Amino acid sequence: MGSKQEGTVLGHKAYFEAKLEERRSYLTERGVDHKTIAKDDVIKKIKAKIKETNVRIKAIAKIKRRTEELAKIKAERLAAPKIEKGVKGKEPKASPETGKEKKKKKKKEAETEG
Template sequence: MASKDKQVRLDQKSYLEEKLNQRLTVLAGKGLLPERIAKDVTVRKIRAKMRETEGRLKVIAELEKKTEEKARIKVEKMALPKKEKKKKEAEKVPVDSKRQKKKEKKSKENKKEG
């Protein structure tokens, strides 16, 4: 029962509901009281599996909702016009690297000496 498919989980849920109804009719046919029926081990196991399946269906529904939301956001982003990137001011005025500054300083010193 570890399937992640929604349809499989829905089929499992309907199967478990049918199985539970059969078990309840059998126990009611035997003349058991509702308190005893509620404590029946098989009934409790079936109800536990139903709760597990319903919980998994809720998770699947949440995942589908998130997927739809992501798709909607993606479509909205694609519809928006692209913004042009502004060139940085640093690109207009080239900045000398540390090595270049040192080289220029050395060449100025050589000119003064010579």
């Protein structure tokens, strides 16, 4: 039972439930009492298969819910406006002045002062 599709697993469960009912009716026709039917090995095996199938159905449902949740998160991310990277609220710093630019600036300041 390696299927990961929900429909297939549900089909397996229906198959095992039909087999269980068939076995029970067969044993009751033969006149076996309920305690002996409960102890029958074939009945136990079929019940175990049904339990395995139920666990698999729950696992598939869990994966399905998680996938829907992730799709919802992804849709929200795509719908949200893009935010620029960097620090918010601060203006970009001016590039530092090189040595020649500093000298020119000092000359201009000196000329304007005096």
